[in-house]
Amino acid sequence: MKLTRIATPLMAVALMGGATLFAGAQANQAPTTESRSWNTPPPGTEQAQSAYRDGVEAAQLDMAAKRKIEAKSSHLYLHPPVKGAARDEYRSNFTVGYEAAVKHNSGA
Structure with a gap:
């Protein structure tokens, strides 16, 4: 007992x-790629994350305005808000964000 x-x-x-x-x-x-939301920027510098978010926003605006869906024709891709060597990194991250938004909205 x-x-x-x-x-x-x-x-x-x-x-x-x-x-x-x-x-x-x-x-x-640790969060994996699958658990991360499609519109969450990948880890990196603040400038790289800003470029990714700009790409997502530009893609959404292009789709809403029925413009050509291409990252390289976007105003922020052609005229990035950074100077010098940072332009290539900005454009690269912008393109990744743009393509992520297009892929998400196309249902792929």
Whole structure:
């Protein structure tokens, strides 16, 4: 009888403690590409993330205005808001964001 009174609470504590460890392990998993939203910029510099967001927005505006769907014809691609060597990186990230928005809206 006394063994049951001691063993039952100990088992309950052990079970609850184990669940906490499993929950913590699941929460610490790194996000994968599949779990990241399509319009969330990939990790990188603030400028690269801004270019990605600009590309997403430009694609949405082009589709809404029934303009030609091509990143290289967009105003921000042709005239990026950065200077010098950063232009190529901006254009690259802009194109990735633009294509992600087009792919998402086409249902692919």
